[in-house]
Amino acid sequence: MPVLEVESLEYKYPTGVSALGGVSLAIEPGERVALLGPNGAGKSTLILHLNGILLCQQGEVRVDGDRVEKRNLAEVRRKVGLVFPNPDDQLFMATVAEDVAFGPRNMGLDEDEVDRRVGRALEAVGLPGFEERMPYHLSTGEKKRASIATVLVMEPDVMVLDEPAAGLDPRGRKGLIELLKGLPCALLVATHDLAMAREVCSRVLILDGGKLAADGPVDDVLADTELLLEHGLA
Amino acid sequence: MSQTSERIREPSVLDRVDDRIKVLCVVAFVAAVALLPDGAWTRFGALAGLLLLAYLLGRVPLLWALKRLPLLLPVFLLVGLSAWISSRGESGMGTDRFLSVLVGASMSLLALALMAYNPGPDNMLRALQFYFRGSFLVTLLTMTHRYIVVIVAEARRMLRARDSRGQPPRVLDRARVAGSMVGYLFVRSLQRAERVGHAMEARGFTGVYPRGRVRPLRWTQLAAGLTFCAAMAAVVVIP
Amino acid sequence: MHMPDRVLTPEVWATLDVASVGLVGGAVYKTRQRLEPRDAPLMAVMAAFIFAAQMVNFPVALGVSGHLIGATLAAVLLGIGPAVLIMTAVLVIQALVFQDGGLMALGANVFNLALVAPVVGYLVYGTVLRHARGPASPQVAAFLGAWLSVVATAAVAGIQLVLSGYAAIAIIPGILLWHLAIGIGEGLITVAALQLVWKAKPEMAPISGEAEPPRIGRTTSVVGLLAVASVLALALSPLASPSPDGLERVAHDAGLAEEFEHEPILPGALPDYTTPGVEGEAASTAIAGVIGVLLVLIPLAAVVWLITWGKGQEEETAQDAA
Numbered sequence: 001m002p003v004l005e006v007e008s009l010e011y012k013y014p015t016g017v018s019a020l021g022g023v024s025l026a027i028e029p030g031e032r033v034a035l036l037g038p039n040g041a042g043k044s045t046l047i048l049h050l051n052g053i054l055l056c057q058q059g060e061v062r063v064d065g066d067r068v069e070k071r072n073l074a075e076v077r078r079k080v081g082l083v084f085p086n087p088d089d090q091l092f093m094a095t096v097a098e099d100v101a102f103g104p105r106n107m108g109l110d111e112d113e114v115d116r117r118v119g120r121a122l123e124a125v126g127l128p129g130f131e132e133r134m135p136y137h138l139s140t141g142e143k144k145r146a147s148i149a150t151v152l153v154m155e156p157d158v159m160v161l162d163e164p165a166a167g168l169d170p171r172g173r174k175g176l177i178e179l180l181k182g183l184p185c186a187l188l189v190a191t192h193d194l195a196m197a198r199e200v201c202s203r204v205l206i207l208d209g210g211k212l213a214a215d216g217p218v219d220d221v222l223a224d225t226e227l228l229l230e231h232g233l234a
Numbered sequence: 235m236s237q238t239s240e241r242i243r244e245p246s247v248l249d250r251v252d253d254r255i256k257v258l259c260v261v262a263f264v265a266a267v268a269l270l271p272d273g274a275w276t277r278f279g280a281l282a283g284l285l286l287l288a289y290l291l292g293r294v295p296l297l298w299a300l301k302r303l304p305l306l307l308p309v310f311l312l313v314g315l316s317a318w319i320s321s322r323g324e325s326g327m328g329t330d331r332f333l334s335v336l337v338g339a340s341m342s343l344l345a346l347a348l349m350a351y352n353p354g355p356d357n358m359l360r361a362l363q364f365y366f367r368g369s370f371l372v373t374l375l376t377m378t379h380r381y382i383v384v385i386v387a388e389a390r391r392m393l394r395a396r397d398s399r400g401q402p403p404r405v406l407d408r409a410r411v412a413g414s415m416v417g418y419l420f421v422r423s424l425q426r427a428e429r430v431g432h433a434m435e436a437r438g439f440t441g442v443y444p445r446g447r448v449r450p451l452r453w454t455q456l457a458a459g460l461t462f463c464a465a466m467a468a469v470v471v472i473p
Numbered sequence: 474m475h476m477p478d479r480v481l482t483p484e485v486w487a488t489l490d491v492a493s494v495g496l497v498g499g500a501v502y503k504t505r506q507r508l509e510p511r512d513a514p515l516m517a518v519m520a521a522f523i524f525a526a527q528m529v530n531f532p533v534a535l536g537v538s539g540h541l542i543g544a545t546l547a548a549v550l551l552g553i554g555p556a557v558l559i560m561t562a563v564l565v566i567q568a569l570v571f572q573d574g575g576l577m578a579l580g581a582n583v584f585n586l587a588l589v590a591p592v593v594g595y596l597v598y599g600t601v602l603r604h605a606r607g608p609a610s611p612q613v614a615a616f617l618g619a620w621l622s623v624v625a626t627a628a629v630a631g632i633q634l635v636l637s638g639y640a641a642i643a644i645i646p647g648i649l650l651w652h653l654a655i656g657i658g659e660g661l662i663t664v665a666a667l668q669l670v671w672k673a674k675p676e677m678a679p680i681s682g683e684a685e686p687p688r689i690g691r692t693t694s695v696v697g698l699l700a701v702a703s704v705l706a707l708a709l710s711p712l713a714s715p716s717p718d719g720l721e722r723v724a725h726d727a728g729l730a731e732e733f734e735h736e737p738i739l740p741g742a743l744p745d746y747t748t749p750g751v752e753g754e755a756a757s758t759a760i761a762g763v764i765g766v767l768l769v770l771i772p773l774a775a776v777v778w779l780i781t782w783g784k785g786q787e788e789e790t791a792q793d794a795a
């Protein structure tokens with residue numbers, strides 16, 4: 001059974017902009033999927049639906065077969081982790097350790113377990129020993145890693161990353177790619193970086209104008225220059 | 235801004251005191267300074283000595299703290315004017331009152347500056363979280379302090395961009411430019427607030443910071459703190 | 474201006490500490506009833522915004538520069554409850570982290586800048602908006618709200634200082650005159666900021682947008698404005714108090730007493746600021762003050778009404794013509 005399913009999802013912003021016009025997709029456990037699309041395609045809007053930040057106006061989102069609703073938000077948010085594009089929005093506590101512990105504490109875990117998980121997550125993103133550092137004094141690359149740790153620590157089944165490579169230098173980007181490849185959960189990565197999509201993911205979705213334009217193995221989709229040109233990706 | 239919070243230095247005597255006790259002591263000290271009768275110079279002197287001792291023991295840069303004193307100047311001018319006029323009238327405040335305000339306000343400011351240096355804003359806020367468990371206002375304060383850094387940086391960038399282009403000649407227009415910048419800052423802050431809200435919700439936030447591990451207060455520390463408070467009370471009450 | 478510690482006497486600051494704890498506690502309770510989790514980060518970021526907005530200064534003249542306080546701006550954009558909490562957060566951070574304002578005096582500062590300022594600003598804004606329906610009325614309403622909020626805050630602070638034993642003659646005129654001017658800056662910045670926000674986020678604009686203009690009942694308006702007027706009157710009344718105090722004594726010493734005697738502060742109807750036929754000097758002074766303030770406020774209200782109403786008419790006529 002897919003961990004994450006989206007069915008005929010439509011969404012219109014209060015301003016009247018129709019951002020999603022019937023999107024359907026499914027992600028299997030452990031699968032690595034890239035979400036490509038030009039600016040304004042609706043990628044971020046779609047992502048906000050995946051753990052119930054935005055609730056469906058039309059269609060539905062299912063996590064482990066369960067429809068996402070107000071009543072099961074806590075569980076959904078444990079299973080689906082979101083990493084937002086700007087780490088300054090994501091890191092809001094006084095120290096890295098507290099920030100990483102924020103999610104597990106909201107889950108009601110006991111403090112020993114929280115400590116263990118925080119240590120493991122920081123280790124996994126390559127920031128061991130950063131516990132007492134202040135998030136706003138980190139470099140962009142370190143902030144990115146810390147953001148990923150704040151979600152990884154909740155041990156989600158699916159991690160969804162919105163533009164994880166934005167603002168990184170080539171070395172930072174390379175490090176991030178290695179980090180993503182090593183993550184244990186299913187991934188959905190929204191990005192404008194085709195090379196990264198090729199390295200990290202096995203499947204590609206192309207979203208344009210709020211509709212899915214392609215869904216296939218990474219080598220097939222990225223080899224179709226015409227398709228990429230049509231959607232402003234090449 | 236938080237130049238003091240990530241300092242790397244040898245632990246001082248002050249560092250051996252629990253942050254929560256330090257906060258308690260500063261509050262007691264400031265209250266004592268505010269409650270001393272006018273012209274109780276011996277007692278003012280004793281408290282000032284205590285403050286100086288704390289600065290020395292904590293190796294807190296006194297000069298850095300003294301640089302905060304000009305904040306008090308406008309008020310001193312007002313108080314001085316009032317004292318001067320009163321001295322020519324029959325009633326009102328005398329020199330003792332005037333000097334007590336000068337000395338007391340300065341001592342209080344220096345005590346607060348000490349607290350902002352050690353334990354520093356973040357630990358201070360954590361101490362408040364301990365004393366006011368689950369308080370919405372303390373959650374709000376902690377988050378506000380975090381985002382001040384980000385939004386002030388944004389405001390600084392805008393101000394720099396404005397000042398590099400010069401100011402319009404008319405005051406009215408300058409006010410309008412400042413207003414537009416404020417409005418723009420608001421719109422950007424609102425968008426940021428929305429994104430921050432999303433990021434917090436995505437990690438299961440429900441309105442108040444989850445409680446982390448609460449280190450119990452050691453009873454020796456607590457006893458020391460309460461003794462200090464009692465001493466402060468005694469200074470105020472016993473003439 | 475934030476009050477440092479020890480400027481006020483213990484009776485005054487302790488009373489204000491208690492009052493502020495109660496009132497802000499009430500605001501927290503009321504606000505949280507209507508809020509969702511995501512409103513906590515919203516208010517925190519907005520408090521950080523107000524803090525930063527207070528840094529946006531503009532040169533006035535001679536090295537003096539003006540800046541925003543922001544209480545009315547916050548109240549107009551986010552509502553009165555959130556505005557109280559936001560301003561409180563700003564003041565606490567300013568005191569604890571930046572030593573701007575004292576700790577025992579925090580109650581006084583919260584009372585003046587986080588309670589009086591947004592409440593007066595919101596009250597005036599809402600009242601004017603309800604009665605004036607022209608196209609420029611939100612701007613006029615916000616300007617008056619911001620301006621009066623600053624003046625009322627100054628008056629309240631002045632009263633606190635006088636209660637703490639400062640010579641009224643030294644405190645009140647200076648504070649009030651200075652803040653009558655500062656308030657204009659506050660009004661201008663507030664209006665300019667609101668105009669930009671309303672343009673960028675039309676859904677936040679009153680009248681045209683969905684944002685419901687503050688719902689302030691007639692009784693609240695009347696009682697509230699009377700309270701503001703009385704506070705202003707109270708602040709001004711010591712000026713006209715008949716007992717010879719500081720300035721008059723100075724004048725006497727300098728041989729200016731004669732001229733002072735013949736120069737009542739409000740000429741005409743209210744000689745020497747007392748009401749004929751009312752017993753008791755304090756009472757009569759206060760009543761005279763209230764009447765004086767009303768004499769100022771009523772024409773002001775009329776002018777505002779004429780401006781906004783006139784503009785509305787013009788617009789309608791223009792539309793008819795087109």
Ligand SMILES: Nc1ncnc2c1ncn2[C@@H]1O[C@H](COP(=O)(O)OP(=O)(O)OP(=O)(O)O)[C@@H](O)[C@H]1O
Pocket residue numbers: 013014015017018019037038039040041042043044045046
């Ligand atoms: N908060 C909002 N209010 C109104 N409209 C919005 C909002 N957020 C996004 N939109 C609109 O919805 C559409 C989809 O935006 P979205 O941010 O989802 O695109 P995206 O694919 O993430 O683009 P990018 O690659 O630039 O991040 C756009 O037309 C955008 O203008």
Ligand SMILES: [Mg+2]
Pocket residue numbers: 043044045162
């Ligand atoms: Mg996006």
